[in-house]
Amino acid sequence: MTYREPTIHHPALMVACSECGSVRGAACYGKAGQRMTGVHKERAEFYQEQKTS
Template sequence: MAHREPTIHKPELVVACSDCGSVPGAWCYGKAGQRMKGVHRVRAELYRERAGKA
């Protein structure tokens, strides 16, 4: 079976989160250790900076 990369539905997930330490492709986790519905503000800003350079 061929290896498939995970599908990323939220563009901000392509960068790692410097706030909670989530790797690219993984969701952000809150203080209670539960997956957040969105991403940390820091991660969203990192994505915007990255997208602006392209």
């Protein structure tokens, strides 16, 4: 069986989320445990910092 890398549509998913604890590549989850379409603000800011470094 072939292993396939996950397709990441949102660039900020390349870093882990400190807000909800989602690992790199996984979606963010809201307070109700629902998967978010976007990412938490902290995760997006951390990604921008990593990208510019």
